[in-house]
Amino acid sequence: MTIHFVGAGPGAADLITLRAASMLASADVVLYPGTYIDAAVLSHCREDANLVDTQELDLDAMTAVMVEANAADLDVVRLTSGDPSLYSALHEQTKRLDAAGVPWDVTPGVPAYAAAAAIVGRELTVPLVAQSVVLTRTQARSTAMPETESLAAFAATGATLVLHLAITRTRELMAEVEPFYGADCPVAVVSRASQPEQQVLRGTVGQIADLVEEAGLRQAAVILVGPALASGSDAESYLYSTERVQRKARLT
CATH class of the missing domain: 3.30.950.10 (Tetrapyrrole methylase, C-terminal domain)
Structure with a gap:
């Protein structure tokens, strides 16, 4: 099995990706940061899923949950607030999983x-x-x-x-x-x-x-x-300017 690090988005249950929703719907174990994620996001999970709030756990304790679940051949999602590429401790957690020989992947979220x-x-x-x-x-x-x-x-x-x-x-x-x-x-x-x-x-x-x-x-x-x-700028992008469109028309 693979540990899935999934971006939960900013908090709204309908601002997660379709891929994230699908992963949550099939996960046996879901670790989530209760401090930052609205409870509604967890509505995408199965009713019988084991939900683990990580706000009181350190990195070693979180890793132990993931490694144990993986050994039991359970499907694990590690939710992060926003997107995993920013302030998610992804590096620290995946380093520990690598040491334990546990595969993992990453699904982005709305930052x-x-x-x-x-x-x-x-x-x-x-x-x-x-x-x-x-x-x-x-x-x-x-x-x-x-x-x-x-x-x-x-x-x-x-x-x-x-x-x-x-x-x-x-x-x-x-x-x-x-x-x-x-x-x-x-x-x-x-x-x-x-x-x-x-x-x-x-x-x-x-x-x-x-x-x-x-x-x-x-x-x-x-x-x-x-x-x-500020809302007062009159500057406009060259990409969508009349000048660029006309120049492109002349070249074609």
């Missing part, structure tokens, strides 16, 4: 930042404003960040910033990026995107910390920062 951008109705890459998106996090009581990946260095590029696992340090982080973006730069915070408890805060670099603290947000939130979030 939380994409859901957040959809909810606020903004493209994160706007022509002549920002053409890059930086997905990053910050360090508090967590794994240290590489020395070359400071928030200031990313902010200096002017790219759209997507901050994960950072909501409890909003005030400190906004102070760090303000010299590069300015106090009036737009910011959006989306907590529990697509879930029933979803909250959306809109403000500026200078305002957003107050709004976050007033709302009492403490986890499962994504912070979007950058001028691309």
